[in-house]
Amino acid sequence: MAEVKHVFDDLDRQLIALLRADGRAAVSTLAGALGVSRTTVQNRIDRLLNSGALLGFTVRVREDHADDTIRAVMMIEVVGKSTSQVIRHLRGLPELHLLHTTNGKWDLVAELRTSSLEAFDRVLREVRMVDGISNSETSLLLSTV
Template sequence: MIDRLDAEIISKLAENARIGIAELAAELGVSRTTIQLRLRRLEDEGVLLGFQPIVNLSKVGAAVEALITLEIDQRRMATVVRGLHALPEVLEVRIQAGREDILAHVGIASLEDLQVLTTAIVGIEGVRKTTSMFTVSTPVRYRLAPLLRKLTAEAGWGRASPAPGEADPQARP
């Protein structure tokens, strides 16, 4: 479980993954050592899985983003996932519960390329049917801060100190 300080560290990194330890510590009102120890713990515990740049796909030649749902033969799940992983246009694969078994997020150069990609996906052993949906715009990009703040609202700020600007919760009036 994470606390509010962890949530703020993660949120700041999500906003700017290139922020320095000293700057992060200053913004959050804690020591550099605290930030370093927290980051190491968050990585060791598998909370932070890595850092990646956010890329404008259209600027690198993938002008079309699509979500492709797949209905598959459940006994072939591993084969289908391996087949999707082998396709460079596949950005992410999620296994789902519901009518469709898999959701694949893809980036492609054109609608013609989507047709070629869809044909390749249907050719993977175990794929029964695909349905494609195109992304027209993304008004809310992937974000973490609101969810983390909600999940840690009652968690407290660190082990021994209140959040900056808050009274010490252990102090008595």
């Protein structure tokens, strides 16, 4: 079955912006902020989830609460037409914080976060074992300036 691409309207965009700011906001709070009914908000959330446009809800932690986190950027080269397969596999890694497609030598850029160097090493080995990845280059992020 072909994936249906969701077309966002202004209400969808406003709802997503509110959910980005507070993914735990009550439906009634969202409805009040948007000036629509709770049913409309719930139906929009359900439609966004069902279409895959909204992948779920997550916890955001202040950066200063994650001082012991190992962060890295990984550039990934993909073989042939296996990008979608590689993306699906990488999205399953809990240590993957962000994933971007890009142009140039590298096909994907991933931000990884782990709690230790041992966990970081494990994730690197896991990524390198993914079918369709031909090359990668990883840089640890040392400090934010």
